[in-house]
Amino acid sequence: MLDVQLFRNDLDFVIAGLKKRNFAFNPENYSELEARRKAVQTKTQELQSERNSSSKAIGQAKAKGEDVQPLLDKVANLGDELKAAETELSEIQAELDVLMSGIPNLLDVSVPEGKDEDDNVEISRWGDLPKFDFEVKDHVDLGTARNLLDFELGAKITGSRFVVLNGQLARLQRALIQFMLDTHSSENGYQETYVPYLVNADSLRGTGQLPKFAADLFKASENPDYYLIPTAEVPVTNIVRDVIVDAKDLPLKFVCHSPCFRSEAGAYGRDVRGMIRQHQFEKVEIVQIVKPEDSVQAHEDLTAHAEMILQKLNLPYRKMLLCAGDTGFSSSKTYDLEVWLPGQNAYREISSCSNFRDFQARRLQARWRNPETGKPELVHTLNGSGLAAGRTLIAVMENYQDADGRIHIPEVLLPYMGGLKVIE
């Protein structure tokens, strides 16, 4: 949610900002609605004021034992008039709310123009691409050959885009998750948390998935309306919903592993082979809640924390700055980390690190008390994958394969694999 004050004070700035995103915003429609809101709100408040003073007068007259009937007659019609005004006002406000909550965040000035992922800008590369003197297999062939990955079983148990991991491969995924949690909590200063995987609609509104992206979610129940989380970002960021954080407690840094559930609506035909794009996958998420002045640096730090995992695993990757057209709805600036997948001969997204500035905080009413002003002010929120465990598993499989189709265990994971060095 953007600041309504910004709309009122500098509409041209908002229009220009949204244009960069290619977001269709109709300023006339907005201004007309806003003008009506103002008129009806003023009228409503005048009527309320009249009611309050009249009621007070009645109370005082009664206390003195005077006849209140003339006063009662005077306010006879006020009730209906007020009710009508209040109803109209709440309708206009609901309409404005729908409009406002459908508007994406404004982009940081450093975000490049562009329309889709082809216009993203490469910032840096890390690691040497592995050289193989045999024909490289992708994770599907590697996994199915030894019955470590079973897509048919996943389809039988549930449906398409579900998979079963067996034996040491399942363990390897668990090892990756443990390794990531340990690294972020003991080296990068994040507090480990465990959160609900089902969330309510308020939480999803807070982080921006609702109302606009309901189709991407799995709804788990009606009444109560619970949804499976698409990312741990949702429950973790909602820790600070409706909270005023003490300045001394900032920054808050959380790390959380969770399964993620995505309907992948609109992704038909994309990445159908393998476990790149599943309805259910494991991810370790890092989240920061910071003072506004710190969020730019925090974004760089948080991205570096995600990169650290790739470096420790010795997986080659590149860091991309997403262009205007590819940056997510709630984000003002996003770096994607793309890991090298030899089986695809391509870099593929494995982490997305975003600075939301106050966009989520406004929806969440997540604030801190600024000692300089003494007032509660919005915090800035950030998050990133640190990393997507399912895709990291793929990357390890493909980068650490040998001529026999065996998978070697990365050095840093050995303690988590009970001494196992190779999956064969």
Place this chain on the structure above:
RNA sequence: GGAGAGUUGGCUGAGUGGUCGAAAGCGCACGCCUGGAAAGUGUGUGUACGGCAACGUACCGAGGGUUCGAAUCCCUCACUCUCCGCCA
């Protein structure tokens, strides 16, 4: 799942259908006192919207209703606590 009790400001906690944005205490801020501190003492201390401001309006878990007037009465829902049942 059954029965009961609750939900009030940063916290604890009073509250009558009218003058309650709400007593009191704690905490916090600023001052006095002090060599300094503690204690004591004085003043102040919610958020949002509109307005240059004075000020107005809304908010006592949420949403409805009754009423000229609702924190207070009625209804629905959510959550918390206690007891019973069931269960990892």
